[in-house]
Amino acid sequence: EDIDSAGQRVHAGLKALGAEKMETPSPVRFLIVTIEDILRQFVALIEDSEADAEALLQEAFFVWEAQASNALLRVWESVIAAMAESSEGCINRSMAIESILFGIDRGLRTACRGLGQLQDSLHSHIESLLNQSVQLVFDPSIGGGTGVDGVSSQGGFRLQTLADDDRLVTCPSEFQSYVKDIISRVKSDVLVQLAGGTGALDEVLKKLSTYVDTDNFVQQAIRSCGFHKLSDPIRDHSLLQFTPWCMKAGANFKDVLATYFGVTKRPKFQWAFCPKAEDLLKVILRIMSEHQAWIEKSTHPRKILPARAQGMHVFSLMLDDPSMRGLMRVEDVDAWLEANICSQGLGVAQAPITHETRIKMITFCFDGLLLNLAEATGLAINLDNRIAYHTDLIDAEQQSSVKEWRDEVLEILESHIQLDWNPDLRETLRILVDEELIRSLPKSDRSLIAGSALRFGDTHWLHRSTLRDIYFCFVYNPGSCRFELAKILDDNSDIQLLCQREWLQERNWEFCSAIEEGKGGNGDDGTA
Structure with missing residues (x-):
């Protein structure tokens, strides 16, 4: 029906709904109209000839969306x-x-x-x-x-x-x-x-x-x-x-x-809650498996799908990164991770910490990090005996592993800052220490950790100083001895750790779950 006749019937229906009594039930005829039809009728009822009907209509759309399905948040x-x-x-x-x-x-x-x-x-x-x-x-x-x-x-x-x-x-x-x-x-x-x-x-x-x-x-x-x-x-x-x-x-x-993405119709999306990095990896592997035929058919050099961490970041899911190919046909993902990623990372964590790594970490933690945290947070951070810790941590008689020494440094830092009341700041401190720990490891260990990272997402960001592409990845953190979600530069030169609680435990991830190909896009076969 046209909008005018639909509007008349909607108006009659609303009037009937407002009647105080109905002696006998009237036959009901269902009328299918869109929200747009109704809103246009409301605009038409406005008698102010000076009003901008189109602007009012757009405002009405926005108000309606803001009250439907938490749309305003989206x-x-x-x-x-x-x-x-x-x-x-x-x-x-x-x-x-x-x-x-x-x-x-x-x-x-x-x-x-x-x-x-x-x-x-x-x-x-x-x-x-x-x-x-x-x-x-x-x-x-x-x-x-x-x-x-x-x-x-x-x-x-x-x-x-x-x-x-x-x-x-x-x-x-x-x-x-x-x-x-x-x-x-x-x-x-x-x-x-x-x-x-x-x-x-x-x-x-x-x-x-x-x-x-x-x-x-x-x-x-x-x-x-x-x-x-x-x-x-x-x-x-x-x-x-x-x-x-x-x-x-x-x-x-x-x-x-x-x-x-070479999609001619609006793609469908699926949501996943993944409290651990391993859970997110399994979801991504399932999506890659579902799109295997599309990956093989597409002639475009990049095989990507739209995705996002809700409320955090929109990115491109990379379906054919070389680091993930070895996992495509693995039946027991946990066993593969243990054998190929975690065991190597654990070897780094359990190895004796070198003198050079100690020096770099102490300089970073006690000459830089503590002072910067005191300035940035305004907290009354105890800086007494800061220099004394240098000697104690460098000249410790007992040979400590990378993990043991890192835990000792974190314990000292937390005692200075007194973080019992602030879990967010504690997590930030852990991330900063672990990032610097990876940077301070011997080159062979850094290469092993970065080389075993599993890349899965193009963030569409560039690193501020190096102008290198930044990718989402999974990596083994030798500081926490956990498989974690992180970001990595395209040349593996640096790893940026993420707050696992904020990125995994407090939000859903959203992935394209259906591709409808057709004409358009940038590839000869309709793919982008």
Whole structure:
């Protein structure tokens, strides 16, 4: 039925529900209408002709979602997760940079025809400038996208201009100006490495700026962000969920999922509560097994699915990481972990601690950690006898294992800080000590621990100082002698431990459990 006739019947039904008495039951006819139909009728009943009906309708949608299935919590989970991922090497920022480069490359090839060395140099410097300059700013006025669970999210991210006034890029013409500003800053950097004169460079940059002014450049950049069916994406750019200059909140809304993962319909998700790292590993192995046929059929180099730790982080589940392949057909996962991961890690934990490891740990714990905790928390931390512990712990006559010595250091630190009343701070202290312990181990032991890590998730973050990719993983912690959830750099150079209670015992994990492939996506077979 059309909305008007449906509205009349809804109005009559509501009136009947309000009747004080009904002498005889009336026959009931079920009417199927959507929440949208009802809300549009409510908007139509507003007599104020000055009211913005569409704005009121959107507000009504938001209020309705906020009261259904804890949707408001999910809305802010999505927004907060996206905000946390917008500043570093997240999917939003990475795709913004890649889309600009994708748009520029065609013009660069034409402008640098016959000048291959100059083309490579320009591409490298433009990419470097983009990595330094691209900043995304949260803008709550942007209409929302749709989160991984289908809930609308208000707000989004806009590209910030390079000007001192911190204006935001809001349209294609401003985006073109932003890219031309980047190009204008390239010249001085390239000249340092350019052996010849500046004539060729000036001509190339002029041609490149002219190309950026064309609609073709903008269309190429938009196209790299995702599949769309708009006949004029430049004119209708506000309808797009994702452009190089405006990304709607969530980092995982429906259309981006469809493009990024090659899914033509909204995927289904499953939830898992995993109080221990071993439990989470078994869930992931089951999901990998369920998608084995899809993994083998897909031609795309990355086999990934959307996932998240609810309220904490949105990430990509990696289905074909080499570290996990040995587990795919294992029947007894616990026995495999004991034989291949835990026994090696336990060997490190039970080995005698070296003098060099003692020195590094004492310097970190008593010259840095205690002082930093005192300053950060404002606690009255007892720093007496701090220096005396140096000698006692270094010159201890009894040869201690790595685990025994670590426990002794933790006990001393806790006695200084008196953490009985603060379990969160105690866990933070344990994580900091164990992370430094792994870093302070001999190189062979560090390599053994990191090399046995099982990687399963791309966080879409970059390490702040090294700019290395960060992955979720499972690792054996020789300090706690436990198999734990952690993060690891892509070159295994550093392990970042996580609070097991906060990440495992206090939240669910959410995974894509059904893939419906079709046309679209970035792969030839419909996969992304």
